[in-house]
Amino acid sequence: MNNQLRVEMATPTVINAAGRAVPREVNGKPVIPFMGVGKYKPVGNKYGPPVPSCSDYPDDGNKVVSTLEEALLRCGIRDGMTISTHHHLRDGDLISNKIFELASVMGVKDLVWFPSASFPCNDPVIRYLEDGTLNRIEGSMNGPLGRFVSDGRMKGTAVLRSHGGRVQAIQDGDVKIDIAVLVAPSADAFGNARGTGGKSACGVLGYAKADSMYADKVIVVTDNLVDLPCFPAEIEGNYVDYVVVVDSLGVPEKIVSGTTQITKSPDRLLIAELTAAFLEKSGILRDGVTMQAGAGGTSLAIAVFLHEMLKSKGWKSKFGFGGSTRYMVEMLEQGQMGYILDAQAFDLDAVLSVSKNPNHIPFPVFNAYNYHSKGNLTSMMDIMILGATEVDLNFNGNVVTHSDGYLLHGIGGWQNCLHARNVILPLPLFRDRIPVIVDEVTTLCGPGELIDVIITERGIAINPLRTDLLENVKNSGLPVRTIQELKDEAERICGKPAKPVFDDKIVAAIKWVDGTIIDAVRKIKQQS
Amino acid sequence: MESKLAVSGNAGPKIRSDCQMELGLTHDGGIVIDLKSKVQVLYGESIKNQCREILSFFGITNAVLKINDSGALPFVISARLEAAVKQIIDTDLDFLPGIYEENKYPSKRDRFRFSRLYVPGNTPSMMINAGLHSADGIILDLEDSVAPEKKDEARFLVRNALRQISFNGAERMVRINQGERGLKDLEYVVPHYVNLILIPKCESPDQVKVIESKINILRSQYGLPGEVFLMPIIESAAGVEMSFDIARASEMIVAMAIGLEDLTADMGVTRTKEGTETVYARSRIVNAAKAAGIQPIDSVFSDVGDMEALRLNVLASRTMGFEGMGCIHPRQVPVVRQGFAPQQEEIEKSSKIVLAYEEARRRGQGVVAIGTKMIDQPVVARAQRIVDLAIRLGLMPEDWKNDVPADNE
Numbered sequence A: 001m002n003n004q005l006r007v008e009m010a011t012p013t014v015i016n017a018a019g020r021a022v023p024r025e026v027n028g029k030p031v032i033p034f035m036g037v038g039k040y041k042p043v044g045n046k047y048g049p050p051v052p053s054c055s056d057y058p059d060d061g062n063k064v065v066s067t068l069e070e071a072l073l074r075c076g077i078r079d080g081m082t083i084s085t086h087h088h089l090r091d092g093d094l095i096s097n098k099i100f101e102l103a104s105v106m107g108v109k110d111l112v113w114f115p116s117a118s119f120p121c122n123d124p125v126i127r128y129l130e131d132g133t134l135n136r137i138e139g140s141m142n143g144p145l146g147r148f149v150s151d152g153r154m155k156g157t158a159v160l161r162s163h164g165g166r167v168q169a170i171q172d173g174d175v176k177i178d179i180a181v182l183v184a185p186s187a188d189a190f191g192n193a194r195g196t197g198g199k200s201a202c203g204v205l206g207y208a209k210a211d212s213m214y215a216d217k218v219i220v221v222t223d224n225l226v227d228l229p230c231f232p233a234e235i236e237g238n239y240v241d242y243v244v245v246v247d248s249l250g251v252p253e254k255i256v257s258g259t260t261q262i263t264k265s266p267d268r269l270l271i272a273e274l275t276a277a278f279l280e281k282s283g284i285l286r287d288g289v290t291m292q293a294g295a296g297g298t299s300l301a302i303a304v305f306l307h308e309m310l311k312s313k314g315w316k317s318k319f320g321f322g323g324s325t326r327y328m329v330e331m332l333e334q335g336q337m338g339y340i341l342d343a344q345a346f347d348l349d350a351v352l353s354v355s356k357n358p359n360h361i362p363f364p365v366f367n368a369y370n371y372h373s374k375g376n377l378t379s380m381m382d383i384m385i386l387g388a389t390e391v392d393l394n395f396n397g398n399v400v401t402h403s404d405g406y407l408l409h410g411i412g413g414w415q416n417c418l419h420a421r422n423v424i425l426p427l428p429l430f431r432d433r434i435p436v437i438v439d440e441v442t443t444l445c446g447p448g449e450l451i452d453v454i455i456t457e458r459g460i461a462i463n464p465l466r467t468d469l470l471e472n473v474k475n476s477g478l479p480v481r482t483i484q485e486l487k488d489e490a491e492r493i494c495g496k497p498a499k500p501v502f503d504d505k506i507v508a509a510i511k512w513v514d515g516t517i518i519d520a521v522r523k524i525k526q527q528s
Numbered sequence B: 001m002e003s004k005l006a007v008s009g010n011a012g013p014k015i016r017s018d019c020q021m022e023l024g025l026t027h028d029g030g031i032v033i034d035l036k037s038k039v040q041v042l043y044g045e046s047i048k049n050q051c052r053e054i055l056s057f058f059g060i061t062n063a064v065l066k067i068n069d070s071g072a073l074p075f076v077i078s079a080r081l082e083a084a085v086k087q088i089i090d091t092d093l094d095f096l097p098g099i100y101e102e103n104k105y106p107s108k109r110d111r112f113r114f115s116r117l118y119v120p121g122n123t124p125s126m127m128i129n130a131g132l133h134s135a136d137g138i139i140l141d142l143e144d145s146v147a148p149e150k151k152d153e154a155r156f157l158v159r160n161a162l163r164q165i166s167f168n169g170a171e172r173m174v175r176i177n178q179g180e181r182g183l184k185d186l187e188y189v190v191p192h193y194v195n196l197i198l199i200p201k202c203e204s205p206d207q208v209k210v211i212e213s214k215i216n217i218l219r220s221q222y223g224l225p226g227e228v229f230l231m232p233i234i235e236s237a238a239g240v241e242m243s244f245d246i247a248r249a250s251e252m253i254v255a256m257a258i259g260l261e262d263l264t265a266d267m268g269v270t271r272t273k274e275g276t277e278t279v280y281a282r283s284r285i286v287n288a289a290k291a292a293g294i295q296p297i298d299s300v301f302s303d304v305g306d307m308e309a310l311r312l313n314v315l316a317s318r319t320m321g322f323e324g325m326g327c328i329h330p331r332q333v334p335v336v337r338q339g340f341a342p343q344q345e346e347i348e349k350s351s352k353i354v355l356a357y358e359e360a361r362r363r364g365q366g367v368v369a370i371g372t373k374m375i376d377q378p379v380v381a382r383a384q385r386i387v388d389l390a391i392r393l394g395l396m397p398e399d400w401k402n403d404v405p406a407d408n409e
Helices: A002-009 A068-074 A095-106 A120-130 A143-150 A163-172 A206-214 A266-281 A297-313 A326-334 A348-356 A365-369 A467-472 A483-494 B040-057 B074-088 B148-164 B179-192 B205-222 B237-241 B243-247 B260-267 B276-292 B307-320 B332-340 B344-362 B377-392
Strands: A013-015 A021-023 A082-085 A111-115 A134-137 A158-160 A179-184 A217-222 A242-245 A290-292 A317-321 A337-342 A360-362 A383-385 A390-392 A422-426 A453-456 A459-462 A502-511 A517-524 B005-009 B019-025 B031-037 B063-069 B115-120 B137-141 B171-175 B196-199 B229-234 B255-258 B295-297 B325-327 B368-370 B373-375
Touching: A021 A502, A021 A517, A068 A095, A068 A179, A068 A217, A068 A242, A082 A095, A095 A111, A095 A120, A095 A179, A120 A134, A120 A143, A134 A158, A143 A502, A143 A517, A163 A206, A163 A365, A179 A206, A206 A365, A266 A297, A266 A422, A266 A453, A297 A326, A297 A383, A297 A422, A317 A326, A326 A337, A326 A348, A337 A348, A348 A360, A453 A483, A459 A483, B005 B074, B019 B074, B031 B040, B040 B063, B040 B074, B074 B148, B115 B171, B115 B332, B137 B148, B148 B171, B148 B179, B179 B196, B179 B205, B196 B205, B205 B229, B205 B243, B229 B243, B237 B243, B237 B260, B237 B276, B243 B255, B243 B276, B255 B276, B260 B276, B276 B295, B276 B307, B307 B325, B307 B332, B325 B332, B344 B368, B344 B373, B344 B377
Parallel strands: A082 A111, A082 A179, A111 A134, A158 A502, A179 A217, A217 A242, A290 A317, A290 A383, A317 A337, A337 A360, A383 A422, A422 A453, B031 B063, B115 B137, B115 B325, B137 B171, B171 B196, B196 B229, B229 B255, B255 B295
Antiparallel strands: A013 A021, A453 A459, A502 A517, B005 B019, B019 B063, B368 B373
16 A cells, blocks of 8 residues: 555646646656657667577587577576567467566566557466566556556556557667567578468568567577578577577467458448548548458448449559558459558468468558658558547547456557558447547557547537538538537437546656657546 | 136247146136246246236136246236237227337438348247347338237237337337238327338338328327338239329338239249349339339348349349348348448549539539549439438538648648
């Protein structure tokens, strides 16, 4: 009790440019409050990892060591280190948990896990948060992990970053990775590695690139050791310290969801249809359009409708940005898309396409999402289809907490994608009884000025800042309404929801793409 | 001390937007509510308050209520609790949630009934968005889609849905049960602005007349404005033979439908895709309906995954003279609507005929011709109908005559 009181008193807050009370320091380090979109200008140089020497590495290029444990020991694992992993094996990942199991046995304490995302398969790490092996996670929290954090049970404060924000943090030295443990479906003994081939093929390794370049020590773990050179290498052996060969990296059927399926829900299909109609009638869809659509059932349906529209008009999308799926691959193969630039392959067709189609190009998140670079891909995209758990009357979006206040999702590439020309959120007006459009988002993840259109089964709300879009669809016959009208309708149907009750204790900090703090998540107050 | 335990509603891993209530009266201890809800944080208090209000409305002061809620909307919670209450106490009271003003619209005898979407009467998750799919009519079904032991509680749900779900202008229909149960069903729906009642397994004009008179009694009892229409469904060989008499049995009848699953079962034949086995029955229904001046409506198409087969089925149905078809999945609606709407070449041809006719009238000519082809009066009348239809469906503008050049000039 005393302990907790001290923590609460030690986290003074400040109101940031979005009006949110955010901490001045997180995990003992000072942080910068959000200053507005594009307002914070970084200074100084990029972070540089220690300079290595060839003399410390075998001349024959063979960096294979016998076990992961040995590799971790050789990397000098010790208390307080930051260990990074990537999430390309998604819910099939067997290695991340293993790292902390080994560390726990070694008696190492207070580690920071810095994954590019976590999945339900990572729930066992809760044990290592409880036994002190881990101090905290800086990455996405899902399911039981999110609950653990929201209940205030994690020792350190979680830090949630977008995929681009994670690269920014690595590049700028906000996060110094001591050891990167990078699983690779194919690798050679020198450490060159890629996402294709082998029984754990995941397609691409885009999220691991920054880790490999900036970590002090890099371990590549593979279940498919190939002869040198493993080419084309997404992770270059020159950055790699050790290679570990294991029997199996993961559960193949959970690494890629064999096939992604478009939604069968008639209501979701209606939203998808309305979205496609909006894109057509607003003039956003055109010859040469650039687009991204995710792997959710509704997004896939939108991709199918857009494909049909492009085909019937004889138009072609210049390029699509993956997460790729078979629906995007179909566009590529049938000539309605020039290239797929891909950070992750969601299904088997996509994995296959990356390995055989030269116009399906692995494209690290590095080049796409990092805000502290000389321009990036997302601002060049015409159509950006995204989700959200909540949107408020100012078009602010929340993707990390549910309306009941619990952390439930990571940010993923969501914040980065908000910089696209047209950010479209197709959402049901309410989920079961939970309205999606609310007075004020529970947690602010994206400022409303970057969110352009909300498309629900009961109408379309266009951000008043987008006078051009409002003008374009004026006489289109589309059900355009104000966001207030949509919110009122949701509340008429569902009733006005109560708000979750929070403690003062901050359990997670939400970073904006530039590393500033846009919001904080507080501990759920326990019902007495 | 415990009385009988009343159970209503549904719960389970696949159930959404519903709740299960277990209600037992007690002698003391007040109202004790044990709530397990998917939306506990946001609506836990509101659900408990709503239930307390309903129990107090029925004069219940001591009870134990267990609720397992998967995100039921307020109208569902009311319906489930009222159903439970009425299993254990006798009362004439009805707990009516407020009716949306926009739900109080009348229908019209000759409105389109191309597509009518069946919605199971005891499945809230399928009701909530039913009005979004542009069906001409929404049928809240109390009959075959509701399990026998759930038929009582479905009445409260359907009644509340009529009051608190907006169907966006679709004709508000209910399929009642057969016989006595069906007559009782009417009490739950007629006072709540239902537009049309479907009468299942109709075999005689008397069946229709009993329903007609019960509706009239309810209408005068509640002082209801607007009309209630009827659509008998013919689902047996005997019904087919009686179809013309049925079609004329009441002024309230605006359409007559055929139900092929039951009909083929009754005839002891297998229902095929080609439908050879029911050619006579379907033709007879179409003819009887046309003779009686009402709309003949075709049976549902049960393969919800095969839209191309549905499209072909609709075209065949239309060719035969049917003017609409039932839908059992929202995705069937647009296919059915498109199929029954006039096709583009028909519209073009018809508009030419109408223009030629008007031109001939203006010139005082008795004979209408397009080029060298003479046009008979019935052809003009049919063309006019198609043009009117196309305008009403928004397929051509009302002032189309300003746009289309007549090619006989």
